[in-house]
Amino acid sequence: MYVCGPTVYSNVHLGNVRTFMSFDMIFRYLKHLGYKVRYVRNITDAGHLENDADAGEDKISKKARIEEIEPMEVVQRYTVDFHNMLNLFNFLPPSIEPTATGHIIEQIELIATIIENGFGYVVNGSVYFDVHKYNETNDYGILSKRKLEDLIHNTRALDGQSDKKNPQDFALWKRAEPQHIMKWPSPWSEGFPGWHLECTAMSTKYLGNQFDIHGGGLDLKFPHHECEIAQNQAAKGVSPVKYWMHTNMLEMNGQRMSKSTGNIINPEQLLSGDNDKFDKGFSPSVIRFFMMQSSYKSVLDLTNDGLIASEKGYNKLMELISLLDKITPSSTTNTGDISVENLRNDCYAAMNDDFSTPMLIGTLMSNGKLIHGLSNGTYQINEADLTLLKETYHSFVFDILGLQQETAAGLDTEKLNSTVSLLIELRDNARANKDFATSDRIRDQLLEAGIQLKDGKEGTTFSIN
Known part of the structure; x- marks a missing residue:
């Protein structure tokens, strides 16, 4: 699996996080199924010009010029930021990161x-791909379903394109102007590679001339991935990829994220709550849960209400796992209400349906009644089924969805349990002494803090809302 990585000239944005999170989930699931997966995710540290075009300034060189530092300082700074941010969201590292x-x-x-x-x-030291010549025997537009005739009709003349035979042709190598910082010797000129070419070279070096999965954001389908197909077909005589997978866009409050309109937020701001778009900060696992509640192919709208709801859903899921971990097996056989094998099959069916994490989460959450029933003794379960049930939840929640156990208040679980247990004890004493005013005040103030007490036959338990 090859996934187009970041161009490291700025901090990673949430749209990137969503894309790479989707392929992290896919990587995790394929490994869970027992596949030996070589996952290559590149770092673009040169050759990506402004506006994804063949003219203009290199994005990294531009940042270096503005900040008066070396381009590789820019690359190092933002590569480290990229890795740190993905670590916060519990990503597995790729097999190779060229x-x-x-x-x-x-x-x-x-x-x-x-x-x-x-x-x-070759023209004036630059090398271009001849799209029209290629299209005589191949189909330029096969991935994006575009026709070359339509592209010709909709193309307007652009400055800096005069070296090309046709405007649709794209750069394989660009001759560097004297002021261009990042350049290398080649048979044609001192210059730098085209952005599209880089991914073809790196993917085929490590995965062969044809490999299984190529992923990236939907915005890369054309022209970037279309050009990759053309380059591979022209050089190797074969289309490079069996399955193309594209993640859809991340919006905020119903609108496209954009610096120009101010409708944008970076991951650090969403995590810390230091912004004017959301009521509070959200933990990495809550944000991950929110993103996993949507198909990777769907447009995802980032909203305050959506994140608040996801925080509640995440907390309920963590509560179910905490309850499940405390359950002990019964010496009796199971009642007819329990079929762990069916539950497990439903989880696999969801993931096998084009990695449907929304269906998977729905399946895991819908079995809350079963876990609560096992916890309070309504249902019985034997040791083998209990082991399978625990393994199923742990595998799908932690290993595949990549969630981690956190608490909304930022406290560790042991401290939270100790604190609430003390308050429950004080409340029990107040009730025993018929001091119902104190008992109700403890219950109500905990509820305001997002902690709900539940009185049952076996005593009082709590959950985080």
Whole structure:
């Protein structure tokens, strides 16, 4: 599996987090099923020009020029930020994380092959891919369902495109202007590789000329992934990927996230609550739970109400697991109300349905009555089924969804349990002494703090709302 990684010229944004989280979940599930997965996610540290175009300034070089530092200082700073942020959200590291600058030789060799096969041409030290020549024997637009004729019709003349035979052609290698900082020697000029070419070189080096899954955000389908197909077909004679997977967009309050409109928030602000868009901060696992409640293919709208609801849902799920972990097996056989095997099959059916994490979460949450029944003695369960039930919840919640046990208040579980247990004891004493005013005040004030007490035959328990 190859996933297009970040261009490291700025802090990672929430849309990136959502995309990489989706493929982290897919990576986790494939490993859970027993597949040996080689997961390659690259770092783009050169060659990505402004507006994803063939003209303009390199995004990293521009940042270095503005801040008066070396480009590799920019790369280091934001690569570290990227890794730190993904660690907060409990991502597994990829198998290989190649950089574009570490594979210049492979890219030069790939360009030479494309030229030799008749699909590339050199103009003034730059090399371009001949889309029209390619389209004579192949289908440029096969992934995005676009027709070259429509692209020609909708193309307007742009400055800086005069070297190309046709506006639809894209750069494989760009001759560097004297002021360009990041440049390398090549047979054609001192310059730098095209953005599209980098992913073709890195993916095929580590995964072969054709591999199973290629992922990325929906915004990369055209032209980036379309160009990858064309490059691979032109150089290797084969389409590179069996399954293309694209995550959809992340919106906020019903609108596209955009710096220009101010409708934007970064992960740190969402975590800390230091923003004017949301009532409070949310923990990494709550944000992850929120994102997993939507299909990776669906537009996801980030809202205050949605996050508050997800926080409640996440807390209820963690409460179920805490209850489940305390249950002991019965010496009797199960009642007819319990079928752990069916529950487990439903979990797999959800994930096998195009990685439907919303269905999976719904299945896990809908069995709350069963777990509460086992906890209070309404249902009985034997040791084998209890072991399978615990393993099912732990595998799907922690290993596959990638959630972690947290508390809304930021306290560790042991401290929270001790504190609430003390208050429950004080409340029990007040009730025994018929001091119902104190008893009710403890219950009501805990409820205001998001902790609900539940009185039952076996005593009082609590849950976090």
